[in-house]
Amino acid sequence: MSTPSLDADVLVIGAGPAGVAAALMATSLNMKVLVVEADSVGGKLQTIGALENVSGNWTTGPQLAEALATDLSRLEQAGRCSLVRSRAVGVKGHSDQVEVLLADTHVLTAQAVVVSTGVAAMTPSDTDWISAAPSLSTPPLWRAKPEQVGPRTYVLGGDRPLGTWLRAHPKSSVALHVLAPPTDDYKLVEVSGDDRIQVVPVSSVVISRPENGDGFIVEVQDRQRERKVYAATAVLSNLGSRPAALEGLTSDETGYCPPDLQHPRIFIAGDLRSGRYQRITTAQGSGAEAALAYYYSNALQQA
Template sequence: MNTPHEMDVLVVGAGPSGVAAAVMAASLNLRTVVVEADSVGGKLHVIGALENVPGNWSTGPQLAEALAADLDRLQQADRCSIVQGHATRVSGYDDRAELVLEDGRVLSAQLIVVATGVAALAPPDADWISAPARMSVPPLWRTNPADLAGRTYVLGGDRPLGTWLRTHPNCSTTLHVLCPPADDYKIAEVAGDDRVRIAPVSHVVLSPMTYGDEWSLQVKDRQGERKSYVVKTLLNNLGNKPAGLEGLASSEDGYCPPGKQHPRIRVAGDLRSAQFQRVTTAQGSGAEAVLASYYASVLKPC
């Protein structure tokens, strides 16, 4: 197998978009390396019920396993290799692109596809929440219905809400979802579920109670009316922030539009924008990132 610095294509991130990019690159006989910080499959590992991905997959982990098998097969055929590592910086030059890893390694290739996805927002990151720095709240998508106690509040109306409800069809707990205006367009998909009560809010002040494991919430609704609650169960469903690398061009919202990047750097999957964050769009954009460079003659097979 070639050493990583002799690669044609470096793919950063082995979620659905990175794996699609790697499979496409290998199919074009391009020497391919995938750099992954954690495990193959990315966010698929947290999707308990998958209903919008063709191929008869019913859960994300099933599909993640199949993607890992694809990469294994390519590795065994000496058409792709996987490097375990955390990428920090990417740079584009006339004749190559370079990737720097946290441990100091520098890898170079004709093309780098960055498919690092998004990372979870914490309450202090959200502009509609005032909360102590470093405060964390358990994520909704990891919550077992059996652990819900008392009235249950959810911070934010991001899409994992719909996935969670589909994953737990027999859970009858009512979820009180504090929804900022920016999440209105996402909440439509759960509007028909009678286990969800939407509370449209403009601002929330959040603090842990001094004693016990409860939370104090001061909620301002969209008409400016304020209410205070002490709640036992509070869950994070705030959404994500882009997990880009240093050296990528980004928009004001932190996402990294493909069209803004150096010709030897392509962005694929969730990292492109807050919209279109789906498994199949991630896969399509990963494959397209490689093909677009191939046909633009950025890639020259040796």
């Protein structure tokens, strides 16, 4: 099946659960695969402190990530797949091949590409309800250890990692003050039974540093437009994500990249498909399905 002038039969961009599943399926169908990964194999799995909806007795994301890295190494040792440590910046579909442009300006070619770059964490500057100086750092909640969380810790946004954090630290009794805009209300249902969560409904927030540099000033406008000011010891981000789309993909009005809008040689898998169904097992299923979709389209052309 390999075309000697191309770098691979299938390029896979992103080695999270979706990309690794695509690589496993494509190599099982005798395709030569090249996986491009900008960071760590396993993707978002590295951030999941407690796991309970994936079969196989995995209790944390990093455990599963390590297993995926072992899968890729096994394929590499068998000469069926190569892992390229690089960042892809664009894709281009042609009638006979695809091109993937890397950040170092190198171009990779293949018969088809599976793009599984997932989503990237939003920062306060990506939102329209938080004002803060760009230099002000708000570390992600998922990375915070219980000992770093004090009674005056404020969390920006009610995204789902809140539930994961609470499950990962069942013994932590500290209260988290969650500043939640109306768009996050539905996400907070998942944690509504946990009395460690104190929701502060807001319409906008301004964060600054006091003159003495200790802690933060959190100035809130609540949903009735009343102004309240809190002194915080720490402010953590939990703002959700935006699709990590590449140049050359077709996005819908939400910024996600629906598979059926793409060039016939470009396949989308995992979280990048849509804001819905963002789970490990759905990512894996869609990665495997993307490889099969290419396999069948190719088989049909040759029949």
